[in-house]
Amino acid sequence: MGQIKLLQGNEACAEGALYAGCTFFGGYPITPSTEVAEYLSRRLPLIGGVFIQMEDEIAAMAAVIGGSLTGCKALTATSGPGFSLKQENMGFAMLTEVPCVIVNVMRGGPSTGVPTGPGQSDIMQCRWGTHGDHPVICLTPAYVQEIFSETVRAFNLSEKYRTPVTIAIDEVIAHMRERIEIPDPGVLPLINRTKPTCPPSEYLPYDDSKGDIPPMANFFEGYRYHVTGLNHGTDGFPVNASPRIHTDELRLMRKVEANKAEIIKYEEYLLKDADVAIFAYGISGRSAKTAVEAARKEGIKAGLFRPLTIWPFPEEQIADLSGHVKGIVVPELSLGQIIFEVDRCAKGRCKLEGIYRVDGDPINPAQILAKVKEVM
Amino acid sequence: MAFDYDQYIRGGKLPHIWCPGCTYGIVFKSILRVVDTLKLNRDDIAMVSGIGCASRLPGYVDFNTLHTTHGRALPFATGLKLAKPDKHVLVVSGDGDATAIGGNHFIHACRRNIDITVLVFNNFIYGMTGGQHSPTTPSGHLASTMPYGNVDPSFNIPELAKGAGASFVARGTAYHAAGLDKLISGAMQHKGLSVVEIINACPTTHGRRNKFKSPTDMLLWMKDTFLPAVAFDKLPPEKTAGKFPMGVLFKKEGAPEYCETYYGLVERLKKQREGRA
Numbered sequence: 001m002g003q004i005k006l007l008q009g010n011e012a013c014a015e016g017a018l019y020a021g022c023t024f025f026g027g028y029p030i031t032p033s034t035e036v037a038e039y040l041s042r043r044l045p046l047i048g049g050v051f052i053q054m055e056d057e058i059a060a061m062a063a064v065i066g067g068s069l070t071g072c073k074a075l076t077a078t079s080g081p082g083f084s085l086k087q088e089n090m091g092f093a094m095l096t097e098v099p100c101v102i103v104n105v106m107r108g109g110p111s112t113g114v115p116t117g118p119g120q121s122d123i124m125q126c127r128w129g130t131h132g133d134h135p136v137i138c139l140t141p142a143y144v145q146e147i148f149s150e151t152v153r154a155f156n157l158s159e160k161y162r163t164p165v166t167i168a169i170d171e172v173i174a175h176m177r178e179r180i181e182i183p184d185p186g187v188l189p190l191i192n193r194t195k196p197t198c199p200p201s202e203y204l205p206y207d208d209s210k211g212d213i214p215p216m217a218n219f220f221e222g223y224r225y226h227v228t229g230l231n232h233g234t235d236g237f238p239v240n241a242s243p244r245i246h247t248d249e250l251r252l253m254r255k256v257e258a259n260k261a262e263i264i265k266y267e268e269y270l271l272k273d274a275d276v277a278i279f280a281y282g283i284s285g286r287s288a289k290t291a292v293e294a295a296r297k298e299g300i301k302a303g304l305f306r307p308l309t310i311w312p313f314p315e316e317q318i319a320d321l322s323g324h325v326k327g328i329v330v331p332e333l334s335l336g337q338i339i340f341e342v343d344r345c346a347k348g349r350c351k352l353e354g355i356y357r358v359d360g361d362p363i364n365p366a367q368i369l370a371k372v373k374e375v376m
Numbered sequence: 377m378a379f380d381y382d383q384y385i386r387g388g389k390l391p392h393i394w395c396p397g398c399t400y401g402i403v404f405k406s407i408l409r410v411v412d413t414l415k416l417n418r419d420d421i422a423m424v425s426g427i428g429c430a431s432r433l434p435g436y437v438d439f440n441t442l443h444t445t446h447g448r449a450l451p452f453a454t455g456l457k458l459a460k461p462d463k464h465v466l467v468v469s470g471d472g473d474a475t476a477i478g479g480n481h482f483i484h485a486c487r488r489n490i491d492i493t494v495l496v497f498n499n500f501i502y503g504m505t506g507g508q509h510s511p512t513t514p515s516g517h518l519a520s521t522m523p524y525g526n527v528d529p530s531f532n533i534p535e536l537a538k539g540a541g542a543s544f545v546a547r548g549t550a551y552h553a554a555g556l557d558k559l560i561s562g563a564m565q566h567k568g569l570s571v572v573e574i575i576n577a578c579p580t581t582h583g584r585r586n587k588f589k590s591p592t593d594m595l596l597w598m599k600d601t602f603l604p605a606v607a608f609d610k611l612p613p614e615k616t617a618g619k620f621p622m623g624v625l626f627k628k629e630g631a632p633e634y635c636e637t638y639y640g641l642v643e644r645l646k647k648q649r650e651g652r653a
Contacts, residue, residue, distance in 0.1 A: 024459060026451075045642050046649070050458050052638075055484035059451035062444065066424075066455020069442065074455075092445050219440040219456060220463050222419050226386075226435055228443035237389065237435060 002183040009174040010035035010077075012144045013103055013167065014043065015182055016151025017075045021190055022101075023049035024067035024074035026060040028082060031115040032171040033105035036077035057085035061102070065093050068100045069227065071218035073155055077103035080113060080122055083129070090164050091130030092229045094252065097162040097206070097216070099193055101154045104166055105174040106282075106333075108360055117360030118171035118283055121334035126168050127311050133249055135256040137263055138166040138311035140281040144178035149188065150308060156191040157263060161255045162213055168310065170333065172283040172362050196223060205236040206248070212255050256312055265308040266317065270296065274303030276372050277325045279318070279342050281307050283362045284331045291368035302372050310338070318345035327351030327375035331363045351375050384408045384418070389436050394429060397579035397591030399550030400497060404433055406556045407466075407495070413557075414564060421464045424453040426478060428470040429504050429578075430497035439466075447478030450485040453492050461491070461635035464564065471498040472510040475531050479511070486540035489568045490634035495560065496533055496571065499578040507581030518585040537571040538626045544570035545626040550577065551598035552622065562624060568633050575602060575622075 007015065014036050017025075025044055027037040037053065044051040050067060054060040060076050067074040078086060083104045093100055106122045108114030126138040137157050141150040151167060158165040196203050196215040205225045207214050217223030230238040231245040239245060256263065267285075270292055271277060280288040285306040295302035305321060307314055318341075322328065327350050330339040339354040346352060355371050357363050385408075394400050411421065421439040425431035427446035434441035444452045449467045457465040474482050474496045485492060501519060502508040509519035509526050512533065516525045534545045544566040548556040556574065563570035577583060577594035588594045601619055603611075608621035 024455070026455060045638075045645055048642050048646075050638070052454070052458060054451060054454070055480050058448060059454075059481055059484070062448045062451035063455035063458070065444075066442075066452040066457075067459045068455075070456055070459040072459050088445055089448065219422055219442075220420060220460055224418060224438055224440050226441045226443070228435065229445055230443070 002181045002187065004179060004181055006177055007144055007180050008035060008177050009144050009147045009169060010105065011039050012148040012180055013077070013151050013169075014039035016148040017101070017155070018043060019148070019182065019185070019188065020073060020152045020155035021192075022073045022075050022155065023047070024064065024072035025049070025051050026054050026063035026067065026074070026076050028054055028057045028060045028078065030057070030079045030082045032107055032174050033077045033079045033103060035174075036103055040075075057082040058089060061086040061089035064100050065089060065098050068098050069219045073099070073159065075101045075103070077105070079105045079107050079115070080109045080119070081111070083122060083125065087129040091132060091134060093164045094130065094134045095229055095231070096227050097214075097252075098227075099158040099162055100164050101151070101158055102164055102166045104168050106168060106170045108358055114360045116171065118333055118362055119358065120170055120282060120284065120332050121337060121358065123168060123310060123332075123334070124337050126166050133253065135163055135253050136166070136311045137161070137163060137256060137309070138168055139308060140168050140310045141308060142173060142282050142285045142306065144173065144176060145180045146308070147173065148180055148182065152188050152190070156189070159191045159193045160213070161259065162193065162216055163255060168282070170282045200224065204234045206232060207234045208248070208251050212251050212258065260312050263309055263312060264314050264317070266314055267304070267306040267308065269304040269306065271303035271305060271321070273301055275301040275326050276329065276375050277303050277305055277321055277327075278329045278331065278368060278372070279305050279338075280331050281310055281338075284333060287363050287365045288331060288368055290365035291372065294365060294369050295372050300372060300376060313341050313345070315345045318342055319347070322346035322349040325350050327353060329353050329355065329368065329371045329375060331355035331368050331371075333357055333363065379409060379412070381405060381408050384411060384438050385436055386438050392436060393432050395580045397577070398429070399576045399595070400430060400433070402550040402553050403495070403497060403556065403574050403576065404436070406553060406560055408437070409557055410561045410564060413561060416464055421466065422453070422456050423466045423468060424449045424456065425468045426473040427504075428473045428502070430468050430470040431473060433468050447473050447476070448481065449473070450478060450481040450492070450494070454485060454488075454490055457490055457492055458635060458638065461639060465492045466564070467492055467494045469494065469496055470503075471496060471500060471512040471533070472502045475511045475533060475536065483536070483540035486537050486542040486569050486571070488634040489541055489543050489631050491567055491569070493560075493563045493570045493572070496573045497576050498533060498573050499576040499582060501578050501582040503578045503581050507585065517582070520581070533573040534571070534625045541569070542571045543568035543628040543631040544624070546571070546624045547573045547575070547602070547620070547622045549575035549598040549602050549622060551595045552602070555623070559624065566627070568631055
């Protein structure tokens, strides 16, 4: 039997990180994510881990990558403007394949926007934020319990695929308090990065001959290798204008693309016989679930598709869904972002309606129900 | 017997990218001599850099090496050091990397007095991108983005480091190579944040625009311009115009070092818990 607690979403995220074995947090204060840092500033020193508040968001991301290179599971937490600042170093971690987890508690934007209100308008930034082509894993839990378990999963995916993983939540669920159960140690499986077994003299840090995810040596453990943000060869040293760049970038993408079946996770609620589907995540997914229940009471066959992995996008699932329903409703706290992904996958096979809201309040079930009726 | 540099250089990684006449090779060799003299285990050394000509140095040396994003070497290095406080972390950076885009990180690393050695290769210019003015380009000098002469005031790097809280601050030059060994060695042995500003020459993008006829002229300029701090301090003010002191310019022993303070806290909390148990 685990521990029962009443926790805020941000606190559950911190607990999830500790459960996953996180021993390094680098952060910078920003609303509405600061409680993740505050919670870990109390807890990490108690277990001999590192907590450091850096001079800015960029530095926090850099310190986290440094910590991870020594073998720590490392976390940072931020929100819109800070997430923008972290993008360059997130790209560095993607290209150099250094595992780390980034929490983005989404608020309204652009610019300073609505720091204390929820938003979902960073969702394309979560996909395309850093420059260049890059693989992305981004998770979107909707409940405090789920924030805990998805944080554990984020670390597992990050360690397994050697890539940064973003957890995108919104201000409502970050600050909402709910009862959660923290499982006993060992109940949720934990994954640690694969280390090399060859002698250091034979170690090639980016050797892809035995698979797309090369083993990762920690700094200071006898494998003296080079890590660079320049495109590099299997030995880690820069290469310029080489066919290797093309094949290696394809490999980085393939780490995620070829493992979508394992990475993509979602909840389907009353979808089997649904005439209308709602595609929604985070707090909008919770409102949508209430709307589905209300619709069913009125005899309307509505159902919910709620992604817990938003990137990579559940393309096949949405393509399939679009062939079985009259329409899909997409409520989101933006002026229309994720609906374009749904549209890309539905390819006109069903009606598509968005509900957009950016006034600092969540979308309520009544709004969604009304749109469901329109689509019917 | 001549010093064997090859033992610390990664096989097949030379020639380096630096231009003929660049003085970075002199500093490169000095670092290797110091590492050898201090008998450091190379598994225990991390060399971290940002972006620029100086930042390519880690690729050549047989340590744990990390070539990061522009200006961010110090926060990456802070992550390494804080996670592994018993290891040696050395940052190499240029004037633009350390004091422009990385200026905030530079002053905060100094403030924390974390046990990292920062070698700032000051060649007064952005060399890799073709000679744009940096925060240390002398007033009036020509640069590709100061075609009428530099109007930006410049930083004094040792004063900046000292003011921000670094506990070891030194300045050397590529011309005074033997003295450089002592300064880098002193910095690496010092507990706390140590900064060595190393005056370098970029004949390609700075010298040729500013009336230095050859790389040798730039080295001779260093010889005439930088005086040992002891001698500099004895000169009357009218004779110090256009001159700068070099050597160890500031050293404070016993200032709290960041990792010691942090892990001291961890120990204290542990004892408190054991006391309660």
